[in-house]
Amino acid sequence: MIIVLNLWLASSANTKGKWxxxxxxxxxxxxxxxxxxxxxxxVVVRIDGRGFTKLCAKYNFEKPNDRRALDLMxxxxxxxxTELPDITIAYGVSDEYSFVxxxxxxxxxxxxxxxxxxxxxxxxxxxxxxxxxxxQDQPLSLPLPSFDGRAVCYPSVQNLRDYMSWRQVDxxxxxxxxxxxxxxxxxxxxxxxxAENLLKGTLAADxxxxxxxxxxxxxxxxxxxxxxxxxxxxxxxxxxPDSHDVAKEADELAEPVPQSKTQHESDxxxxxxxxxxxxxxxxxKDDFWQxxxxxxxxxxxxIPKQT
Numbered sequence: 001m002i003i004v005l006n007l008w009l010a011s012s013a014n015t016k017g018k019w020x021x022x023x024x025x026x027x028x029x030x031x032x033x034x035x036x037x038x039x040x041x042x043v044v045v046r047i048d049g050r051g052f053t054k055l056c057a058k059y060n061f062e063k064p065n066d067r068r069a070l071d072l073m074x075x076x077x078x079x080x081x082t083e084l085p086d087i088t089i090a091y092g093v094s095d096e097y098s099f100v101x102x103x104x105x106x107x108x109x110x111x112x113x114x115x116x117x118x119x120x121x122x123x124x125x126x127x128x129x130x131x132x133x134x135x136q137d138q139p140l141s142l143p144l145p146s147f148d149g150r151a152v153c154y155p156s157v158q159n160l161r162d163y164m165s166w167r168q169v170d171x172x173x174x175x176x177x178x179x180x181x182x183x184x185x186x187x188x189x190x191x192x193x194x195a196e197n198l199l200k201g202t203l204a205a206d207x208x209x210x211x212x213x214x215x216x217x218x219x220x221x222x223x224x225x226x227x228x229x230x231x232x233x234x235x236x237x238x239x240x241p242d243s244h245d246v247a248k249e250a251d252e253l254a255e256p257v258p259q260s261k262t263q264h265e266s267d268x269x270x271x272x273x274x275x276x277x278x279x280x281x282x283x284x285k286d287d288f289w290q291x292x293x294x295x296x297x298x299x300x301x302x303i304p305k306q307t
Contacts, residue, residue: 035112040255041153042103042160043110045119049095050146059138063186064178065226072134073097074230074278076126081232083122085271089295091164091283093171093229097123100160102298104256112151120149157247157296165284171229173204176219179226180207183215224280231283233292234274236301241290246297270300 037043049055061069077097081087086107090099099119101107108114124147131140154160177199184195199207211217219227259267282288294301 037110037112037115037151038153038155039110040103040253041155042157043101043105043115043151043153044098044160044163045101045116045149045151046096046098047120047123047147047149050148051143052095052145055145059135064175064182067225068134069095070225070230072127072130074232075130075133076123077230078232078276078278079126079130080119080122081234082276084118085268088233088298089164090232091167091229092232093167094174096167098164098167100164103250104253104298106256116149116151120147123147157250161289168229168283172227175222175226176204176207179217179219179222180210183211183217187215228280228282231279231281233277233279233295234271234300235277235304236274236292236294237304238291239293239301241287244290244293246293247289250296267300270303274300274303 055061056066056069073092073095077090077092077099080099081090084107086101086105088100088102088105090097092098101115108118124145127145127147128140131145152163154163181195181199184190184198185192188195190198198210202210208219211219289295292301293299
């Protein structure tokens with residue numbers, strides 16, 4: 001009994017000493033800053049490749065587009081969307097990807113650093129893991145690919161759609177320029193400076209004319225993935241465009257409607273069961289959003305019947 005008591009006293013003294021030491025250093029917690037994102041807003045986490053110009057040169061990516069690299073980006077992004085059911089939609093082009101969280105989502109208590117770090121680390125992990133699938137004869141070496149990210153809040157559906165439209169328009173503009181530029185260099189025998197000077201001040205119609213008249217390339221026939229980028233979302237049954245007004249309902253929602261734990265888990269399971277699609281289509285026009293109301297309502301739709 002005396003031995004047990006002595007051991008208890010020794011343990012208590014040791015624990016008290018640890019508490020005192022720990023308390024001595026706990027003041028550093030006051031340096032942590034609150035980084036809560038605005039409530040009731042759409043959160044977009046956009047990631048970009050770090051130093052990808054050097055990466056492209058190191059692994060000799062094809063110009064103007066390396067399909068292996070694009071497919072790898074899409075595969076990594078699809079894995080992220082699959083792993084995180086709270087992501088509503090994602091859009092990617094080149095070495096960037098945007099992941100959208102619904103305005104009612106309270107993931108990670110809307111802490112910016114946690115949301116961004118989770119997306120960036122998960123995407124980077126899958127990108128490196130999947131690399132051998134798409135670059136079988138080019139194993140990775142140091143320095144390894146990495147990405148950075150930022151989170152931006154958008155208050156309305158129109159703001160969100162304008163952001164997504166901006167990225168897709170940027171995809172088209174850049175791809176048309178790059179397709180024309182590299183055609184002049186690779187097929188026309190120009191050096192980079194000559195091609196750059198020729199394209200300076202040209203409009204889209206001018207570039208289309210150069211491609212067709214000089215190289216018999218009809219830009220309209222280029223693969224959709226190059227012209228429109230890639231959009232990732234969960235596949236449910238499409239609805240008639242004029243059968244609802246989800247955008248208005250989403251904007252009028254002053255605060256998230258509380259869900260029971262049962263309902264929350266049910267919706268999460270339905271999202272998990274849904275097939276995740278990688279598509280290449282117009283997300284600027286209304287039709288894309290109207291036929292897929294779950295993107296704005298955050299309510300899972302009906303799983304399509306298997307044929």
